[in-house]
Every structure is written in C-alpha cells, then in structure tokens.
Amino acid sequence: MLRILIAEDHLDIAENIGDYLTAKGHQVDFAYDGAMAVSLAQTQTFDAIVMDIMMPKLDGLKATAQIRQGQQAQVPILMLTAKDRLDDKLNGFDSGADDYILKPFAIAELYARLLAHIRKAQNGYHSVMVVNGLELDQKNKTARFNGQPLKLNPTTFKILTLLCKNHPNLVDKAELEFQLWGDLLPENDVLRSHIYNLRKSLAGCADHFKIQSKHGQGYQLVFI
Known part of the structure; x- marks a missing residue:
C-alpha cells in the first residue's frame, strides 16, 4: 500500500484520481491549495505527490x-497542468x-x-541514512551511533527511521501509527510500549x- 498526496483544487479531478488510487488499495490524502500541500508534506510521509500547477494561495511550482x-526532498512529484508549451514544462x-x-x-x-x-x-534511495552520527542501514535493518551498534527490533528500527527522516520536526502520533500498521490500528496504545522499548535501546546514547x-x-x- 502506497500513501499518495493529491494537490488539486478542482474537486472532480481530485476525486477521480483519489477514487482510482483507493480502488488500487492505496491511501490518499488531499490538498486543495499549494500552502496546504506544503504543510502536509512537512508533517507527514508520502510515497508520491500529484501536484497541480494552477492552485490558490501557492501555485504548484x-x-x-x-x-x-x-x-x-526526495519524494516523487508528478505535475498536472493544461499548459503544454516547452517553457512551461521546463519551469515545472x-x-x-x-x-x-x-x-x-x-x-x-x-x-x-x-x-x-x-x-x-x-x-x-540511499541504503544508509546518517543523522548527526546516527546511522540507519535500511537494507540490513541495523543501526549504529558513532560506530557503536544499537539493538533494535524491526518495529523500533522503523520508528527510529521515521523520526530520523523527519528530524528535527515532530512526527504526529497518528502518522507513526499509520506507517506502522496502516488502517489496522491496534486497540490499545501499543505505540507507547514501542517508544518505551526504543528509549531503553537508546539509553546508552542519552x-x-x-x-x-x-x-x-x-x-x-x-x-543534545
């Protein structure tokens, strides 16, 4: 399942694309102006963005x-427009x-x-993510800090990856839960337990x- 942001101010176009992607089993979010698209991209994680050029508040460019x-910065962005001149495409x-x-x-x-x-x-995508001495190997699912290995299970590794990808921004609790479990959220506040375990694993780096x-x-x- 992919998570795709549709930034399009024409409701019928946005709904047609959203319905098609949802039928394919993907999660879709909508932005109806450019400012909203930027805000969502800064606070949530998407696999791709469909971006209309002519939008209110902030254009797609x-x-x-x-x-x-x-x-x-690396999320794929596909632009939609009625402008077909070469200069328009180059600007995009x-x-x-x-x-x-x-x-x-x-x-x-x-x-x-x-x-x-x-x-x-x-x-x-780079197999190794590095943030201030914290290294996350996406291929092997291993982590190190200043060369010292960290003991993480698959869930705590994914949480730490999401926090690193969004650093220094805060990651919404709902966003973390969605990235871990999709729409099948556990009944209890399981995320809190995983955060507790992650903090224990990182105690030596406090x-x-x-x-x-x-x-x-x-x-x-x-x-710090």
Whole structure:
C-alpha cells in the first residue's frame, strides 16, 4: 500500500484520481491549495505527490520548490497542468518535478507513471541514512551511533527511521501509527510500549540524543 498526496483544487479531478488510487488499495490524502500541500508534506510521509500547477494561495511550482527544501526532498512529484508549451514544462522540471502530464489525461497512465517514479525512488534511495552520527542501514535493518551498534527490533528500527527522516520536526502520533500498521490500528496504545522499548535501546546514547514526546501530539528526535 502506497500513501499518495493529491494537490488539486478542482474537486472532480481530485476525486477521480483519489477514487482510482483507493480502488488500487492505496491511501490518499488531499490538498486543495499549494500552502496546504506544503504543510502536509512537512508533517507527514508520502510515497508520491500529484501536484497541480494552477492552485490558490501557492501555485504548484512554488509548492514543489518548498517541498524540495524540506524533509521529504526526495519524494516523487508528478505535475498536472493544461499548459503544454516547452517553457512551461521546463519551469515545472526546474521547480523540482519528476514528471509532467498534460490535462486531460488517462488516469491509468498517471498511475503507471506514479508507480515508475516510486520504484525509481525506492531503488535509488540511499541504503544508509546518517543523522548527526546516527546511522540507519535500511537494507540490513541495523543501526549504529558513532560506530557503536544499537539493538533494535524491526518495529523500533522503523520508528527510529521515521523520526530520523523527519528530524528535527515532530512526527504526529497518528502518522507513526499509520506507517506502522496502516488502517489496522491496534486497540490499545501499543505505540507507547514501542517508544518505551526504543528509549531503553537508546539509553546508552542519552547524553547525545533523546526521543522527546509532546502530549497528545507526537514524538521527535532531539540531539543534545
């Protein structure tokens, strides 16, 4: 299951794309202006973004450029537009778009292009993430801090990865739960137990960084 953000101010177009992706088994979120798209991309994790160019508050070009400067700089962004001049396309690519599709379009083609860019992004994703001496090997699911191995289980490794990817921003509790369990959320507050276990695993690094919680909001990785 993929999580895809649709930034499109035309409700019928957004709903048609959303219905198609949902039928394919994916999770879809919507933004109806560029500012909302940037805000969502800064606080949540997406596998791809479908970005319309002509939107209120902030156009798709500026929204894409801002997203490229944030925590999800590598997320695939596919632009939608009715502008077909070469200069328009070049402006789209210059802003940071990965692809450019003209309206009207076939949703099946849009979907195929999305999958192609997501596969490319996943294959090209650096296997080792490094944040202030904290190294996370995505391929082998191992972690080190300043060269010293950390003992993490698959769930705590994924939580730490999400916190690192979003550092220094806070990750919403609901976002963490979705990334761990999708729509099949456990009945009890299991996330709290996993955070507790993660903190235990990181106890030896307490002088260097910690997982800080904000009641009712979420968690963030803080380096000291």
